[in-house]
Amino acid sequence: MILIQLVNGLMEGMTLFLIASGLTLIFGVTRIINFAHGSLFMLGAFVTYELVPLIGPGTLWGFFAAVLLAGLAVSLLGMLFEMLALRRIYGADGLMQLIVTVALVLILRDVVRMIWGPNSLSVPMPDRLMGALQIGDSYFPLFPIAVFLAGLVVVVAMIWVIYFTRAGILLRAGTDDRGMVALCGVNERLIFTAVFAAGAFLAGLAGGLAAPYGEVNHLLDTTVIVSAFIVCVIGGLGNLYGALAGALLVGLTKAIGVMYFPRLSMVLIFLIMALILIARSMGRQGGTAR
């Protein structure tokens, strides 16, 4: 059983990472704490709900194509939001960020409710991922294993982009010293927009991937944003590897905790978070992929 719980923990951790990575990426470069990240996740889930029946229903490729398109659609919206609203407040204080991003949370929630109503919706799983891998007496569910693998692909792609492409160099430079990057003649605004679009893409992707494994409703935004913040706090906001470690830690703690301390498994996560905050003390400087 412990093996299955380890697998469960890893799989939940990967979903959490997909959500938290976008949040942390956006913060690392733009210093914006995007409260609307959960809303982008939710939107990804709803767009996937619409696309799945249209693109090769029931097939594996159809599902992943739908999720990818949902990610792109959300990314487009994120880009628009950055250009129309966020761009105007980079210089302003933290309170302004809070107001603008929370406003987006409220607007998106109402829009989603108007379009899809308050009832929960269900996204079908691709047929081939419905079952389980049965090894002896143990069952390993296929769908979350597929999500885990998809998550790994995203992690590898992110590392490649950040370390081995020009865009990645600019992004890391932008994290280190925005002013210097601008002085070198790089369009700083473009970097910000691109990063926000990428973060939104990750949120939309995560929403789409998670959609068939639970229900889709207009309250997903808040459910998700809290766990994403826990992960980011543990890993250090703006730190991509930290987010990965934090996400896996949260997933594993919960899965193992349920076995040994069923009453404490939730508290355990917050306890770890508190300990890390104390140990690391104040003023942790985040930085994307350093």
Add this chain to the structure above:
Amino acid sequence: MLEKTQGRRTAIAAAFLALTLGGGASAEGAAVKVGFAADLTGACAALAEDGLNGATLAAAELNDAGGILGRPVELIVRDTQTKPDEGAKVARELITDEAIDVLTGVCSSAVMLAESAVSKELKTPFYAAIGSTQRANIELFQPYFWQVQANATMEAYAAAEYVAKKADWKRISTLGSDYEWGHTSVAAFTERLKELHPDVEFADPIYAKVGETAMAPYITATLAQRPDAVYAPLFGPSLSAVLKQGQGFGFFQRSALVTLMTVDTLQSQGAAMPDDNVFGIARAPFFALEQTPEVTAFIDSYRAAFGEYPTDWAISAYDGLKFYAAAAEHAGTVEAEPLIAAVGEITYDGLRERGLRVRALDGQMNAPSYVGKASRVEGYAFPILTEVEKFDGAPLMPAEEFILKARAAAQ
């Protein structure tokens, strides 16, 4: 903005109903005002909206038949945002500013208790048709309150009665939502099943955080107990997650699941519902009600007005308002004291059952519960319950000594 949309939708529905049902005797005089303080946004939104639809239909029918005591019925709708303090605020506003005659609409337990406190303070009749915490009937009971559906304890008892009939379910696990409802349901279920079937073995209860959607670890832990059946007082996202994620663990080949399964849950599950071994507890499944002319007429007009099948919440809200009207007619007034006396006296034939009565001791109606097996049936786009057993309310209502003891302990 939300409230506005909500108001507009209700207005459209009401106008539509007036058109389709209109033409009968029309009511005159000052309206009987029904304050509908409902959880229209937040976690309870979907249930509350169905409740509002049911009450809107009931009000339209009452008006068509001459209103209550010859006065038209008017629903005044407010959103509590599923927050107790907001619920208390709008309840107070409805009573003092709008001078409502009766308060209803609530879904969440916490909001329900907050509104009940206001009803007690301002001596205004208040009934629940969606929310079902038994604390409102037992520890925090107040004389202006009544409950028109089975409360949470009765529902857990009904589940125990059903499980006790399955001879081959010998080892039972419980997986509940980690708050008051989950805990009291597990306790009531365990207590009743032990009485009925002393040989049943119980594994340690497992609880999942409210709203938890990553249920895999809990499913694994539950199945490791090797149960024949799992009683799971879960709802909403956690329940969907168990139904979907359980399939990857062979849950429904290894164990039966007994859980809450109202029409809205059946609808939202759709194709994802496991093929076998899911048993649902419901409050008013329209397909399992005795198909009297009243019931079929109700289903037809509900579908015509709202374009969907009525959920359990729509039916209990409809029954609730019709019951109130019957009590007011019996009392000859909507004044609080005589009305409350009438609530305890009348017998009402509702959609769910004939001979519904409210017990004065705890304001509890002898409303039935239904348990059946989730199956796909030709003619419905969503799974329904089959082999449904109806459990009458009266034998499931907690005994008087139990209530008095619980009240004394709470003092």
